[in-house]
Amino acid sequence: MPFAITNSCCTDAACVRVCPVGCIHPAPGEPGFGTSEILHIDPASCIDCGACADACPVGAIFPVDRLGAHDAIYADINAGYYSGPSGSSGSDEARPDPSGAAAPQRRHIADDLDVAVVGTGPAGMYTVNELLARTEARITLIDEHLTPGGLVRSGVAPDHPHTKQIERAFALALRHPRVEFVGGVRLGRDVTLAELGEQFAAVFLATGAGAARRLGIDGEDAPRVTSALDVVRWSGGVPGFDASPLAEANLGRAVVVGTGNVGLDLxxxxxLSPDELGRTDVADRTLDWLRVHRLDDVVLLGRGDAAHAAYTEAEFRALDRIPGLTVRLVDADEPTPSFEPHAGARITVVFGSRIEQFVDHGGHVGVRVERVDGPAQLDADVVITSLGYDVDAVGATTLGLPHDPATGAYRHEGGRVVTTGAVRDGAGIYVTGWAKRGARGGIGANRLCAAATVQTFVDDVAGGVIVSPKRTRDTLRDALRLKGISTTDARGARAIDRAERSRGEAADRPRVKFVTTDELARTAARGRRLSVRGRSARG
Known part of the structure; x- marks a missing residue:
């Protein structure tokens, strides 16, 4: 019986490397790798060995005959990928590989170097793993939050718990003797790029893309218009986003502008019913708000047609698994549907919708669109724009880094950034992940992206481009302490993780997150004190 990959797939490609018959695609270096939401097993070639399931870091691979009722569609999705004229689905053939390069040559360097990696999401952690494998460098891992994880912790949809299991693989790197975690440090606020350049031979920026793209139309700054980025931060438990970006429900309707997978996540x-959502790790503040304010009539508006939808087939078809949910799809050449009150949750995807204006009506917002049958207005309690993300151009200028408006990322050559001169000569500044290629590609796309950037760094070291700074006794943590900045370390991060999981176990949830900096800092400090006491008792 063949195996199938489900929508928990992280596209890490660990399964590809262990498959003895090469039946999993798209593989690294093939068209579509990094853009396809999931990888696919060819049922005609699969020999039922199970090696892929054992290697999968997120538990997304199952024998077809063991797929549950909700996942049964993935047998067809996997098989359908190979039904195209060239042995694949064809839909990914024209898409470029965003990973930056095919697998590079594996040169190893043994130079005595100290490097910094800023960002602990998938891009940062794949970079750490690659540096550990390719160099003997000591790595300081920096994050603005007290907890590592980046978008895996706060950006992956709460009802995709298996995807979050990639954190387990990344957690191993935090225990490596050559890795030091420094949490609670924001680049540009607490430490400058120039200061990092004075202390480290190289700095790798894996800071993602933190600015929401805009439509540039009238009414976009109205009170009831928000961005997917703010909703994700609020629901994902990011500290500092306590207030709901959603407006109280008068009509019970939300409009999402954009038809990508993030739009479907929203x-x-x-x-989802509060009971279903209450079994996830969604932030309590979001769960409490949604118990009171129901916005379960959701309309997604897309400009193109259904054949060119930004969402993936797997994510759209997975909507069928939600009990009691009605799904409507209106293509670009079909008339605008009516939106009479509806019993139960409903998602309507309306293609061929050109957004003209948002009109604030006080108790609701009007969305004016132009469609095939003429202009129309759709009233809603809230509008969420989900148009993608860019690197913040203003922030890039502040850091002294070149911004590329065409990609929404930093301008670079093979991952190497040419700075404006504010950084020490001989210090290497590199980018990886969305900061390098723009906000496209899933978790697994970061693996090859990181490998390509580290290859550039290795070549630079071998070529004498990188010059280590003068060694001092002071560490980054010492410098931050002199500034009065409190940080956490890997022990503190593990204490937070244990405490959140313990709270979750009591509530039959994966975890219950701490969502304020004070809560996180207190929990980390208690963990460090207990760790010291434990070592003293054993000693």
Missing amino acids: ARLLT
Whole structure:
């Protein structure tokens, strides 16, 4: 019986490397790798060995005959990928590989170097793993939050718990003797790029893309218009985003502008029942708000047609798994549907919708669109724009880094950034992940992206481009302490993780997150004190 990959897939490609018959695609270096939401097993070639399931870091691979009722569609999705004229689905053939390069040559360097990696999401952690494998460098891992994880912790949809299991693989790197975690440090606020350049031979920026793209139309700054980025931060438990970006429900309807997978994530967040959502790790502040304010009539508006939808087939078809949910799809050449009150949760995807204006009506917002049958207005309690993300251009200028408006990322050559001169000569500044290639590609796309950037760094070291700074006794943590900045370390991060999981176990949830900096800092400090006491008792 063949195996199938489900929508928990992280596209890490660990399964590809262990498959003895090469039946999993798209593989690294093939068209579509990094853009396809999931990888696919060819049922005609699979020999039922199970090696892929054992290697999968997120538990997304199962024998077809063991797929549950909700996942049964993935047998067809996997098989359908190979039904195209060239042995694949064809839909990914024209898409470029965003990973930056095919697998590079494996040169190893043994130079005595100290490097910094800023960002602990998938891009940062794949970079750490690659540096550990390719160099003997000591790595200081920096994050603005007190907890590592980046978008895996706060950006992956709460009803995709298996995808978050990639954190387990990344957690191993935090225990490596050559890795030091320094949490609670924001680049540009607490430490400058120039200061990092004075202390480290190289700095790798894996800071993602933290600015929401805008439509640039009238009414976009109205009170009831928000961005997917703010909703994700609020629901994902990011500290500092306590207030709901959503407006109180008068009509019970939300409009999402954009038809990508993030738009579908938002639609599921709003249409899942509180009981279903309460079994996830969604932030309590979001769960409490949604118990009171129901926005379970969700309309997604897309400009193109259904054949060119930004969402993936796997994510859209997975909506069928939600009990009691009605799904409507209106293509670009079909008339605008009616939106009469509906019993139960409903998601309507309306293509061929050109957004003209948002009109604030006080108790609701009007969305004016132009469609095939003429202009129309759709009233809603809130509008969420989900148009993608860019590197913050203003922030890039502040850091002295070149911004590329065409990609929404930093301008670079093979991952190497040419700075404006504010950084020490001989210090290497590199980018990886979304900061390098723009906000496209899933978790697994970061693996090859990191490998390509580290290859550039290794070549630079071998070529004498990188010059280590003069060694001092002071560490980054010492410098931050002199500034009065409190940080956490790997022990503190593990204490937070244990405490959140313990709270979750009591509530039959994966974890219950701490969502304020004070809560996180206190929990980390208690963990460090207990660790010291434990060592003293054993000693």
